[in-house]
Amino acid sequence: MxxxxxxxxxxxxxxxxxxxxxxxxxxxxxxxxxxxxxxxxxxxxxxxxxxxxxxxxxxxxxxxxxxxxxxxxxxxxxxxxxxxxxxxxxxxxxxxxxxxxxxxxxxxxxxxxxxxxxxxxxxxxxxxxxxxxxxxxxxxxxxxxxxxxxxxxxxxxxxxxxxxxxxxxxxxxxxxxxxxxxxxxxxxxxxxxxxxxxxxxxxxxxxxxxxxxxxxxxxxxxxLFLGAIHRTLPGTTLAALVEAAREAGAEVTTHGRRRALSALDSTHLVLTDGQSWHTVSPVNLDRAAAVSWLHERVLPRLGTPLMRIEHHHNVEDALAATSASSPAVLLPSPDFEQVRALVESGGLLPEKATSFxxxxxxxxxxxxxxxx
Known part of the structure; x- marks a missing residue:
């Protein structure tokens, strides 16, 4: 990638x-x-x-x-x-x-x-x-x-x-x-x-x-309004994503679409292939941005390396691009103070982490x- x-x-x-x-x-x-x-x-x-x-x-x-x-x-x-x-x-x-x-x-x-x-x-x-x-x-x-x-x-x-x-x-x-x-x-x-x-x-x-x-x-x-940029991941599966999230120490819970989307907040992510829906609650996410946790802890654990990541500025566009062979990761909006504190302490976010x-x-x- x-x-x-x-x-x-x-x-x-x-x-x-x-x-x-x-x-x-x-x-x-x-x-x-x-x-x-x-x-x-x-x-x-x-x-x-x-x-x-x-x-x-x-x-x-x-x-x-x-x-x-x-x-x-x-x-x-x-x-x-x-x-x-x-x-x-x-x-x-x-x-x-x-x-x-x-x-x-x-x-x-x-x-x-x-x-x-x-x-x-x-x-x-x-x-x-x-x-x-x-x-x-x-x-x-x-x-x-x-x-x-x-x-x-x-x-x-x-x-x-x-x-x-x-x-x-x-x-x-x-x-x-x-x-x-x-x-x-x-x-x-x-x-x-x-x-x-x-x-x-x-x-x-x-x-x-x-x-x-x-x-x-x-x-x-x-x-400026600070929003999330969501991901779809061609070349992997929802099952592989769920397994990688669990290996990274997160609690993964299966829900229906409505309940999963309503759980999308500062401490939860959502994984879906358009048919099945899972909320993800990482450990100690309050100390790190969700997008960093995804890139640093979850994606490296996928069995097959990703060839590319597709980015979407709203949930609707991400879901429109979602399929069994291209599951979505819906991310919470980052917090400005969290981003500023991370950067001023010497950290960086992954590419396309924020949407101002x-x-x-x-x-x-x-x-x-x-x-x-």
Missing amino acids: DFATDVPPYVAKPLELLPFRALMLAPNHVGDPASARALARPYRDVAARLTTWIAQGRAVADTAPALYVHEYTAAGLTVRGLVGALGMSRRTSSRADRAVWPHEEIHPEQAGELADRMHQMDLNPAPILLVHHGEPELRDVLADVTRGRPDWRYLDRSGQRQRIWAVRDPEALARIGTLLSETRCLIADGHHRYAAYLRLQQEHPGTAWDAGLAMLVDQVDTP QPKPSLGALMRPMTDG
Whole structure:
């Protein structure tokens, strides 16, 4: 099985989120799947394609560099974050000095492909998502910004409501910089793009590639929802999974579908082939994430090594892919504090362990390398 095997370097404090000159798709193109063709192959033509879109009114470039307060609402959940160019040039191995904390391993070849793609595009097409516990004073600064009229406000094609404020005042920018300097943040989404940013910075030091586009969300103020990513396991059987779970020290109980699904919580997993249903209660799961227990204790005990794992962001999709030859493991949602404590103690979660939602629509804020 093709496991993720690499942990990218850690960016060192002080955390820097720098102004940039944003490129944005026009409101009626943000969140439109058809707009993805502007960022499609051949990637070397993307910059010229976006220039044409600007001339046609399908995209707009901001007039001057700024930090952006970006607030979006999807399915009744509002997320607000600070978007800027994340400084990538300083590295550290010291835990005390780390500003950005990955919580998953990555595939180096995938990160390399993303780096090559962004370099050809001459663009950061979307921000990685970072989460932190912000200082109350920083929340006050951002609240002052959002009391003003947004520079952009619209409902995009996907149904997300977007509000964006450009922050250019030198005093406000300096204050934000000071308040962010000691921040420790967790990567919520974009581990491979983060690794690609690091590679591009290393290959092109002293250029715009010294930074990469990021959105920093205060998990205390407007938290992202942290959900589970479920698994289906082609090539094994439900019986083999049940036996491996018991060998790992878990209590496995047979239930009907409804009762099994209702038992899915922080201390239980569910195994099913679509016909039979089992709840799994590992020992001491309160001290470890369920997904880590699965990968570290259960999957190695399967008699036949897995060739691949398929990932699903909701129970319905996982069950739709479930069969006798591809049983499902339904996982509980991880706890943010548990994830943060694990990472800051030196641990990591398996690949695709967490799903932070909702993510902003594509095209709301992009960073060209000629952002001036």
